[in-house]
Amino acid sequence: MRFLWVSFLKDMRRAFRDPISLLLSVGIPVVIGSLLSLVAGGSNGPAPKAELLVTDQDNSFVSGVFLAAFNQGPLADLIEISMMEEERALRMVNKGDASAFLMIPEGFGQAVLDDLPMELVLRTDPSQTILPAIVTETLGVLVDGTFLLQRTLLNPMSDLDLEGEPQDFALIGTRLEQVFSGAMPYLNPPIIELEILESKEPQKNMSFGTVFLPGLLIMALLFAAQNGSSDVWKEHEKGTLTRTLTTPGRLIQFICGKVLANTVVLLLIGVAFLFFAMLFFGLEVANLPLAVVWLALTGAALYLLFLLIQVISSNSKGGNIITNALVFPFAMIGGSFFPFELMRSGIASVGKQTPNGWALVKFKGILSGSMGPETILPAAVLVLVVIAILFSLCQLRISRGFVGR
């Protein structure tokens, strides 16, 4: 086992001999990613659409007007409504294929007209943050608006000053609020109650920083893992790997040391990110230990994945081209440049199947507190199994063929 430590120390020393290039290899893509995210999330990019599934059991004139409001000017750009049956809609929201599900119960229209207390139920996808929030806020305003509508004898919404093209739901909220604030005194007590149910646990403390930052962090790991994986070719070409094979030091410990050293490097990057996030975005400290464990597992698995690709490639150029070619699309579709919350749900559900995307969803869950140790345990076991398999494959390949016996 001593040689494992020797090998680990050697690779740690090498990694930190040139910290600037390590930082650049991670820093540049992260900076590009941050800029891209800002552009995508900012006012210039294409506005993301929330998918709102609706079951209208009331089918009345009032419910029709109510839903038609979603198709008005700026709202139509933000929210896309699909009518469907309750069962199917629930399934889709729970799977994360839609942002939210609104149920309009029978008697809704009559209740509005008769000024009777009424309850609407909105379910949101727990894994998305921003889009369900858009729906929730809009609906909140609409519910108030419907009440106002009733008070103003069902004047069509289009008569209200809703023209113009604000891109941001917060802006719509404030504009609508400005419109309705005059009527506020009449809105008390509200008759229609909006009950918001989340499919699973409610999300605590999900800010902009916690939506984007975890994605960038996973991307940093992705780049650092790729960067680290190319080293095995340096060892091969320099002859240090073959020379090691002439010593009594075991190859398995040599690779183990390498994986450990790279994992520690990735972990340090991750911890630096988390520290930054804690300072500026108020992460819950209680969730951090589990987050760090998850990062270590994720880092080791990503490194081994790239390592395997490197060692089955026929030369260093091939290995680097393939791994580099994988990093960007994986980061992109895996929720690092554009968070899943801002993706079309179809693309997001594909992105969540990538190794880094899958890890990211769990990582966000851990940071938000919605996934505790018990929830993560099966996933962690799965990652450990994957690590073991990747490790064996790498070892097998390096001992037979890679060094050319």
Added chain:
Amino acid sequence: MIEVRDLVKKYGSVVAVDGVSFDAAAGSIFGLLGPNGAGKSTTIGCISGLLRPHAGTVRVLGHDIVGASTKAKKELGVVPQEIALYEDLSARENIAYWGGAYGLSGPDLKRRTDEVLALVGLADRAKEPIKKYSGGMKRRLNFACGIVHEPKVLLLDEPTVGVDPQSRVNILDLVRSQAQTGTCVLYTTHYMEEAEALCDSLAIVDGGKVIAQGTMRELRQRTEERDLLRLNGQFDVPHIEKKLHDLDHIEIIQIHETQITIAAGQGGNRLPEILGAIGETGADIRETTLSQPNLESLFIKLTGKELRE
């Protein structure tokens, strides 16, 4: 201490090592002399456990390199032909890694690191990353990393290729001093002078086969004390062959239109006679070289070609 028997190693259809056998003893330097591609590195690779032989056996201090590879590897020090070091680490860190790979640690490692650094003359620059080193310095460190654990058997694969004359002298001295302390040294080279100056016994290899083997004295005797005469110029080959045939104790080793190599007893005294005979054919002799019998002449005699081409 090294026992190689009928060693065969193939790369696809290329037979790189073809039935090589030899023994190397403690406290002596055994040489493998041969041109590039002769199979020297492949032989070293098989002895060091890096390459799996297709046939034959290798024993290091009695341990079979295939069956008891860890035991055998513990006794070995290997200095590969290529400089196999970590460029971004310092000399000290490199030695620490290779020493660690051989199981050294703690005070032992520290003591040996200091010793070998002093031995190869790198003590004062031991903390620099070695990418700042000259080729000769790297060669010396490459050597140091192979002896840090005081191996009983040392495999050296052309350790002086591409070094400055000073480093070369330094390395050759180091090799001698290793043998003097009882180490069994296997030394491969394509420099005939190095083999002559260094080795106690020798195998000359070509095309994967041992073509001559013995102590340095035995091999010198096989040259039959004949001098080697080499002529460059323009020659009428059949005519000259006929002329030289009439002279006694002369052997044509090799003859082309532009070059002739002849082995002759007391070549110096017979120079006028030989040159006269060739001159009579109307040959245009531009350059004449007469060399004393040495390994090169033996190699040429055995293979009909020069060692360095």
